[in-house]
Amino acid sequence: MQDLYGNKITTHSTKTVDAVDRFSKSLIGFGVDFGVIFEASDADPDCAVAAALGGLLGLFVETPDRLELADKYFDRAKKAMRGATEREQIFVRALLANRENDLKASLSCHRELAEKYPQDLLSAKIGQTHYFNLGDDDGMLWLADQVIDAHRDTAYAHGMRAFGLEQMSRLAEAEEEGRRATEMQLCEPWAHHAVAHVMITQGRHDEGIKWMNGLSDQWGGCNSFMYTHNWWHLALFHLEREEFSLALDLYDTRIWGRDKTYSQDQVNAISILWRFEIAGVDVGDRWEDVADFVAARTFVNDQPFIDMHYVFALARADRKDALAALLSDMQKMAVESPSLTRSAWKDVAIPAAHAFAAYAKGDFLTCSSLLEPARKKLQSIGGSHAQRDLFEQVWIQSLLQTKEYGSAITLIQERLDFRKPVQSDLSLMQMAKSAALTA
Numbered sequence: 369m370q371d372l373y374g375n376k377i378t379t380h381s382t383k384t385v386d387a388v389d390r391f392s393k394s395l396i397g398f399g400v401d402f403g404v405i406f407e408a409s410d411a412d413p414d415c416a417v418a419a420a421l422g423g424l425l426g427l428f429v430e431t432p433d434r435l436e437l438a439d440k441y442f443d444r445a446k447k448a449m450r451g452a453t454e455r456e457q458i459f460v461r462a463l464l465a466n467r468e469n470d471l472k473a474s475l476s477c478h479r480e481l482a483e484k485y486p487q488d489l490l491s492a493k494i495g496q497t498h499y500f501n502l503g504d505d506d507g508m509l510w511l512a513d514q515v516i517d518a519h520r521d522t523a524y525a526h527g528m529r530a531f532g533l534e535q536m537s538r539l540a541e542a543e544e545e546g547r548r549a550t551e552m553q554l555c556e557p558w559a560h561h562a563v564a565h566v567m568i569t570q571g572r573h574d575e576g577i578k579w580m581n582g583l584s585d586q587w588g589g590c591n592s593f594m595y596t597h598n599w600w601h602l603a604l605f606h607l608e609r610e611e612f613s614l615a616l617d618l619y620d621t622r623i624w625g626r627d628k629t630y631s632q633d634q635v636n637a638i639s640i641l642w643r644f645e646i647a648g649v650d651v652g653d654r655w656e657d658v659a660d661f662v663a664a665r666t667f668v669n670d671q672p673f674i675d676m677h678y679v680f681a682l683a684r685a686d687r688k689d690a691l692a693a694l695l696s697d698m699q700k701m702a703v704e705s706p707s708l709t710r711s712a713w714k715d716v717a718i719p720a721a722h723a724f725a726a727y728a729k730g731d732f733l734t735c736s737s738l739l740e741p742a743r744k745k746l747q748s749i750g751g752s753h754a755q756r757d758l759f760e761q762v763w764i765q766s767l768l769q770t771k772e773y774g775s776a777i778t779l780i781q782e783r784l785d786f787r788k789p790v791q792s793d794l795s796l797m798q799m800a801k802s803a804a805l806t807a
Contacts, residue, residue: 398594419445482514503747505535523552527559593632659685672717683728732769773804
């Protein structure tokens with residue numbers, strides 16, 4: 369039998385194929401129809417792909433029993449591999465390697481699938497996510513380029529390629545692909561998001577607000593990450609225009625509240641609150657609510673990018689015990705994390721985390737001294753350029769607070785040269801120059 373993209377699946381059950389299709393659409397299109405894969409695999413244990421996807425879904429669950437749940441399905445997938453096709457076997461090996469934290473082996477499988485079986489769009493999407501979390505923009509675009517010819521009529525494939533192009537700073541091509549995807553299928557939130565990245569990078573805030581507002585009615589069926597993250601992008605446009613009340617309203621009504629227990633929703637909230645305060649906005653007691661959910665987490669150390677945000681939220685809300693525990697757990701990752709991410713933890717995330725804790729206490733000298741060497745490798749922690757720009761803003765603020773005006777002005781000028789001058793950067797430059805003159 370075949371899935372929606374024409375990939376052969378070893379099963380006699382149409383219900384299994386339907387479940388695989390629904391899972392694939394939800395993962396590629398940021399939907400919510402995932403749980404059906406558990407029931408399908410339980411009813412059809414000899415289907416290796418369904419079992420492997422059940423294992424992957426188990427890994428997505430941010431609870432203490434996630435590995436136990438994942439292994440139930442991964443063990444089933446191993447047994448079912450004997451009767452599977454070559455493509456299915458490679459796909460299962462990719463997900464099993466992910467379970468073992470062997471990202472190098474997992475990505476090798478996803479690359480092999482992209483070359484041999486470019487119809488497998490789900491594999492390419494999973495591989496892209498790994499590359500994104502590693503800060504490997506080349507890898508993201510390479511996977512999209514490998515499969516695009518097999519999916520010229522698939523909007524999601526163009527959306528995937530649009531984001532890969534944007535992260536490679538091929539902005540005109542990225543916007544063209546994102547708009548093409550949206551024209552093919554209006555509800556393609558990843559494509560909406562890719563075009564928003566282009567517009568924020570180019571300082572096209574009016575266009576960005578119009579673009580995202582015009583598509584926002586398509587996000588209601590998205591999972592909480594995509595829903596809150598696209599609203600986050602709209603708030604970012606308003607924040608850049610110094611329309612603080614509009615941005616704060618989006619935070620209260622759209623960004624924070626969909627699923628306060630989920631890591632990505634928490635990161636969206638933390639990063640925008642932090643930006644508000646850098647811009648001089650009083651956010652009231654909003655940090656307390658976010659910190660409550662971060663402090664209650666049982667699942668941490670999944671990605672350095674996420675933990676770096678958690679550290680600031682806990683420090684900012686003065687949650688000393690939770691902060692100490694998180695920093696201690698992060699320190700272990702310098703030796704216990706997978707080889708492919710160990711340097712990101714040791715050389716970037718851990719010193720940056722201590723820098724951010726110092727920043728939260730107003731110790732800007734410590735922040736700048738710890739953050740300076742980490743900045744050189746910031747891309748290795750993952751996240752997008754727009755997301756990591758927060759850390760550049762923290763660096764500039766630390767330089768200003770420690771009266772390193774010359775260095776700060778140089779960095780601000782680089783921002784002005786890189787994109788269309790915006791009010792927030794122009795205001796910052798004026799403040800820096802005035803402070804330098806009176807120092």
